[in-house]
Amino acid sequence: xxxxxxxxxxxxxxxxxxxxxxxxxxxxxxxxxxxxxxxxxxxxxxxxxxxxxxxxxxxxxxxxxxxxxxxxxxxxxxxxxxxxxxxxxxxxxxxxxxxxxxxxxxxxxxxxxxxxxxxxxxxxxxxxxxxxxxxxxxxxxxxxxxxxxxxxxxxxxxxxxxxxxxxxxxxxxxxxxxxxxxxxxxxxxxxxxxxxx
Amino acid sequence: xxxxxxxxxxxxxxxxxxxxxxxxxxxxxxxxxxxxxxxxxxxxxxxxxxxxxxxxxxxxxxxxxxxxxxxxxxxxxxxxxxxxxxxxxxxxxxxxxxxxxxxxxxxxxxxxxxxxxxxxxxxxxxxxxxxxxxxxxxxxxxxxxxxxxxxxxxxxxxxxxxxxxxxxxxxxxxxxxxxxxxxxxxxxxxxxxxxxx
Numbered sequence: 001x002x003x004x005x006x007x008x009x010x011x012x013x014x015x016x017x018x019x020x021x022x023x024x025x026x027x028x029x030x031x032x033x034x035x036x037x038x039x040x041x042x043x044x045x046x047x048x049x050x051x052x053x054x055x056x057x058x059x060x061x062x063x064x065x066x067x068x069x070x071x072x073x074x075x076x077x078x079x080x081x082x083x084x085x086x087x088x089x090x091x092x093x094x095x096x097x098x099x100x101x102x103x104x105x106x107x108x109x110x111x112x113x114x115x116x117x118x119x120x121x122x123x124x125x126x127x128x129x130x131x132x133x134x135x136x137x138x139x140x141x142x143x144x145x146x147x148x149x150x151x152x153x154x155x156x157x158x159x160x161x162x163x164x165x166x167x168x169x170x171x172x173x174x175x176x177x178x179x180x181x182x183x184x185x186x187x188x189x190x191x192x193x194x195x196x197x
Numbered sequence: 198x199x200x201x202x203x204x205x206x207x208x209x210x211x212x213x214x215x216x217x218x219x220x221x222x223x224x225x226x227x228x229x230x231x232x233x234x235x236x237x238x239x240x241x242x243x244x245x246x247x248x249x250x251x252x253x254x255x256x257x258x259x260x261x262x263x264x265x266x267x268x269x270x271x272x273x274x275x276x277x278x279x280x281x282x283x284x285x286x287x288x289x290x291x292x293x294x295x296x297x298x299x300x301x302x303x304x305x306x307x308x309x310x311x312x313x314x315x316x317x318x319x320x321x322x323x324x325x326x327x328x329x330x331x332x333x334x335x336x337x338x339x340x341x342x343x344x345x346x347x348x349x350x351x352x353x354x355x356x357x358x359x360x361x362x363x364x365x366x367x368x369x370x371x372x373x374x375x376x377x378x379x380x381x382x383x384x385x386x387x388x389x390x391x392x393x394x
Contacts, residue, residue, distance in 0.1 A: 019220055023238070030240025037241075040263055041220070043227025043234045066237055066263055158355065 006143045007068040008056040011081030012098075017130035018077065022054035024134060024152045025144060029058050032148035038066030051081040058143045073141055075133060076102060077115070091187040096140060098133065108185045111140065113175045119168060128168035131157075135172025140181065146173065203340045204265040205253040208278030209295075214327035215274065219251035221331060221349045222341060226255050229345035235263030248278040255340045270338055272330060273299060274312070288384040293337060295330065305382045308337065310372050316365060325365035328354075332369025337378065343370065 008025065012018040022039050030037035041054045055068045070090045076082035078101040086106055089095065095107050100116035113136055119129040131153065138149040150169060157165045205222065209215040219236050227234035238251045252265045267287045273279035275298040283303055286292065292304050297313035310333055316326040328350065335346040347366060354362045 023216055026238065026240060036239075038237060038239045038264075040235060040237045041223065042236075042260070042263065043223060044259065062241065063239070066239065067235075 004059045004061055005063070005069070006058040006072050007070060008058070008073045008075070008141065008143075009053055009068050009071050009085060010055075010075045010077070011051060011053040011085045012077030012130075013081070014052055015127075016077045017127070018052050019054045020156065021075075021130050021134055021137075022056050024156050025137070025141075025149065026056050027156070028148040028152035029056070029144050032151055033143075033145060035059065035143070036061060036063050038063045040066050042067070051078070051084050053081060053085050073137075075137060077130070077133065078102065079104065082106075094140065094184075096133070096136060098129065100129075109187070111136075111176070111179050111181075111184075113172070113179075115172065118171055118175060122171055123164060123168055125164065125168075128165060131165045131168035132172035132175070135169040135174075136176035137172075138169070139173050139176035140179075201256045201258055202260075202266070203255040203269050204267060205255070205270045205272070205338065205340075206250055206265050206268050206282060207252075207272045207274070208248060208250045208282045209274030209327075210247045210278070211249055212324075213274045214324070215249050216251050217353065218272075218327050218331055218334075219253050221353050222334070222338075222346065223253050224353070225345040225349035226253070226341050229348055230340075230342060232257060232340070233260050235260045237263050239264070248275070248281050250278060250282050270334075272334060274326070274330065275299065276301060279303075291337065291381075293330070293333060295326065297326075306384070308333075308373070308376050308378075308381075310369070310376075312369065315368055315372060319368055320361060320365055322361065322365075325362060328362045328365035329369035329372070332366040332371075333373035334369075335366070336370050336373035337376075 010018050010021050026037045026039035029035050036059045038057045057063055057066055070088050071093050072090055073094050075096045077098045082102055095110040097112050098115040099112035100114045115132040116126055116129040118132050119126050138146040154162050207215050207218050223234045223236035226232050233256045235254045254260055254263055267285050268290050269287055270291050272293045274295045279299055292307040294309050295312040296309035297311045312329040313323055313326040315329050316323050335343040351359050
């Protein structure tokens with residue numbers, strides 16, 4: 001079962017639209033892509049102090065355990081959520097950060113794009129930073145097709161904001177297309193060892 | 198662990214705002230109420246045909262398994278979702294339905310309120326039916342406080358829609374306050390037997 005799973009976590013502050021990102025991603029993969037998907041958010045005493053997280057687990061078969069066990073992809077929109085939720089990152093996972101707010105990075109397997117700065121400069125609207133990030137994720141996550149993600153996004157946002165959100169998505173996609181994924185270092189950990197970490 | 202859990206499912210069509218209801222409920226209980234909460238939606242081949250579901254599991258202690266095992270409360274916004282997602286209803290659970298769209302009811306432990314008709318008649322907006330339903334749920338669900346639910350709702354909806362959504366919530370609350378919960382029949386099943394069903 002486990003090798004079938006692809007596990008994504010998104011972390012950020014309350015105002016950064018973390019849940020909306022995860023819902024759109026889950027709908028793109030599940031409703032539009034036809035895979036099994038569970039999308040979860042958990043709250044507890046630790047869910048304080050400017051950070052929240054949402055998770056998406058994708059599988060080719062039915063999902064027994066819907067929470068992240070080890071992250072394949074972690075999108076961190078700010079430093080507190082990166083610090084708090086990095087703990088179960090896979091050795092050869094991919095970290096994607098909003099470099100506007102993140103300075104301390106705990107892995108070399110990282111792609112840093114200033115989502116919020118792009119939103120601010122290109123669209124004069126910080127609040128579309130999450131859609132910029134989704135555009136980048138659409139390019140970098142092998143489990144979702146860009147067109148499914150765009151479709152799911154346009155179906156979820158309020159109709160009068162579709163053009164703005166679609167443009168923000170395109171800007172994030174373009175930023176990620178400029179990144180050379182093959183240049184990222186790989187940990188010298190076998191998959192088996194990696195799973196035990 | 199299990200006796201600590203309180204499990205809620207919300208089912209409806211894609212356009213009825215099922216996920217938003219569950220997110221607001223989870224934030225009311227978790228962020229405002231300080232309990233442990235997991236909120237989940239799952240997609241798979243069965244997530245077709247005008248129905249979707251979202252789940253909220255509440256606990257006084259950390260939640261190991263975040264999906265519903267047996268529902269304490271099931272809010273069904275239409276007939277297809279009631280038919281599809283009723284299967285793990287607790288013997289003495291509570292079913293809450295939108296009687297605008299639901300006619301076939303599989304239990305006598307039901308409260309039927311025409312959420313969509315109220316939204317249509319009082320607010321000329323069918324799309325606030327989910328907020329009417331949340332108001333009713335705030336009165337009927339012992340795990341959430343009405344004021345937490347209202348706070349979470351107002352924080353989640355777009356600012357220019359707060360008055361409308363707040364009024365819809367109040368209308369649902371009032372409708373549920375007219376219901377006599379004590380008059381509902383109880384199944385003659387012990388809790389132990391009930392858990393095994």
